[in-house]
Amino acid sequence: xxxxxxxxxxxxxxxxxxxxxQDNAELxxxxxxxxxxxxxxxxxxHKLHKLLGSGGQGVVYLSYRxxxxxxxxxxxxxxxxxxxxxxxxxxxxxxxRIAQVASRVARIQHDNVLAVQDFVDRNRIRIMVMEWIDGxxxxxxxxxxxxxxxxxxxxxxxxxxxxxxxxxxxPVQSRFKAGVAVAIARDCLAALAALHRERIIHGxxxxxxxxxxxxxxxxxxxxxxxxxxxxxPPHRTCTPAYAAPEVLEGxxxxxxxxxxxxxxxxxxxxxxxxxxxxxxxxxxxLEAKRRLPQRLNELLPQEVTCNNLLMNFCRGLIAxxxxxxxxxAEAAELLEDGAASFHRxxxxxxxxxxxxxxxxxxxxxxxxxxxxx
Numbered sequence: 301x302x303x304x305x306x307x308x309x310x311x312x313x314x315x316x317x318x319x320x321x322q323d324n325a326e327l328x329x330x331x332x333x334x335x336x337x338x339x340x341x342x343x344x345x346h347k348l349h350k351l352l353g354s355g356g357q358g359v360v361y362l363s364y365r366x367x368x369x370x371x372x373x374x375x376x377x378x379x380x381x382x383x384x385x386x387x388x389x390x391x392x393x394x395x396x397r398i399a400q401v402a403s404r405v406a407r408i409q410h411d412n413v414l415a416v417q418d419f420v421d422r423n424r425i426r427i428m429v430m431e432w433i434d435g436x437x438x439x440x441x442x443x444x445x446x447x448x449x450x451x452x453x454x455x456x457x458x459x460x461x462x463x464x465x466x467x468x469x470x471p472v473q474s475r476f477k478a479g480v481a482v483a484i485a486r487d488c489l490a491a492l493a494a495l496h497r498e499r500i501i502h503g504x505x506x507x508x509x510x511x512x513x514x515x516x517x518x519x520x521x522x523x524x525x526x527x528x529x530x531x532x533p534p535h536r537t538c539t540p541a542y543a544a545p546e547v548l549e550g551x552x553x554x555x556x557x558x559x560x561x562x563x564x565x566x567x568x569x570x571x572x573x574x575x576x577x578x579x580x581x582x583x584x585x586l587e588a589k590r591r592l593p594q595r596l597n598e599l600l601p602q603e604v605t606c607n608n609l610l611m612n613f614c615r616g617l618i619a620x621x622x623x624x625x626x627x628x629a630e631a632a633e634l635l636e637d638g639a640a641s642f643h644r645x646x647x648x649x650x651x652x653x654x655x656x657x658x659x660x661x662x663x664x665x666x667x668x669x670x671x672x673x
Contacts, residue, residue, distance in 0.1 A: 352376060353508070356384065356537065357524045362432055374432040375417065378524065379425065388424070395426040397533055401526045402428055404498055412491035414521040433521065434514050435663060438484070438507035438569065442473040449669045465653055466662050470572015478570065478604055479646055482613075483655035484510070485566050486639045487518035492562065493629035495520075496555040499529040503553060505561035506542040507568065514667065516660035529554075541576050545589045545620050548582060556622040559632060563617025563625075567592070570614075571599045590620040609645055612637040 334340065350362040358381040365373040380398070385391040399419045406416040418429035440446065447467060451459060467474050476484070488510060495502055502509075503525035511519045525537045538547055544560035547553050564575050575592060579585040593615050597605050604610055616637055619625045626632035633639050646652040 346375075346377065348377070357381065363429075376430045376432045378428040378430065378522075380427070380524075382425070392424075394533070397527070397531075398428070398524060399426070400531075401500060401523060401528060404500060404528070405495070405523050405526065408494050408498060410491060410494040411517065412487045412519055413494050414519060414523060416523070428524075430521075433511045433519055435511050435519075436666065437521075438510045438512070438565070440508075441467070441512065442475075442507060442569065442572075444469070444474055446666060447474045450665050453669060454665065462662060466658050472573035472577075475572030475601070476569045478607070478610060479643070479651070479653060480655055480659065481566060481569050482610070482639050482642050483659070484512070484518045484569070485562060486633060486643075488520055488562050488565075489629045489633045489639060491518075491520040492555070492558050493633070495526070496558070496629055500526055501529060501553050501555065502526050502558050502561075503536065504538055504542070505558055505565060506539050507565055510565065512659055512663060514660060514663050516656035516658070516663070527553075540582070540585060541574065541579075544622070545586055546622055548586055548589075554622060555628060556625045559617050559625050559629065560619075560622075563614060564589075564592075566617065567596065567599065567614055570604050571601070573599070575599070589618075592618055593620070607642075607645075609637060609642050613639060613642055 345366040346363045347366070348361040348363050352360045352362050354360070358379050360376055360378045363375050363377045365375050367373065380391075380395060382388070382391040385394070402416045402419050405413065409415070414433075415431040416428065417431065420427050420429065436446075447469065450462070454462070462468075465477055466480050467476050469475070488505070492502060492505070500523075502520060502523065504522060505520065509520060509522045511521055513519055527533050527536070532552070536547070536553065540548060542561045542564050544553070544557040547557050567575050576585055576588045579588045596611060596614060600611075600614075613632075616624075616626045616632060616635075626635065626638070631638065635641075643652060
């Protein structure tokens, strides 16, 4: 029996075959040259494949980064529009600020935070390259058509489970069941905590900026409105319906402002209707936000209002006075009236489920429906 002595068994080796004659001196020389120069550059090719979304800052496309030897990577590309800027200098100043924030976000590497891959200039137009997320945003998932699409295509028992554990009909749009809704909120709290530790305010938490991946986890996306706490921009962008009262009043945005925005999202997905759809002016919107804690009993279904812990959690996010909100995203997760306590309550009551897996299976069913259609 032959034997082999391995000088270093930790190295990757090719097993089998026979020794090959070395005839690649030129290739080895190029390899060594790369290592010695310690500097690389190459041209990356992208094809804009599908429009994923558009807004006040520009458009987002699904793109494919083409590499060598057939390598293809799907990425999302946000192309920032100069339309709202009076002169090129204002556009460039804003882009420099966004690039600085994007650079810091790219180093966070958190499962619930959007991964930023690059920030580039193409003919003076700035483009942010981000991970492409295989999933759906909450705004899309709240559409009644999404729920209706699988109503007739799953067995009765499965349909009953979806309605009792995951999502069901609401008065205006679909509404998430409490356990799933809080699971989504907890993922968002983890993302906000990661951003806030780096002293970054997201600035635009809303349903369309929260995606559910097909793994079953939530991810906070779109950092186009994010800014550094120590260097706030002279003019902030936000979505008024989801902005904290102090932001609409022109005061400083803080981590607690992000918590208020998340709170409005949570109330919406629990109730099955937008919180402030009847407000038609800034004044009415501010008044509606101040009155929201008192309106929870009329907005939320009885299965939510009967749970004091969950109601206190909602109030701790949406309190009009920032000082009365949770002090931080970590506090909203971990304190006695926090999200983790609600899930522990469900576990102790034998009412909990594997929320990540429930969401994953449901999203897989939606994806299959799209394939059929």
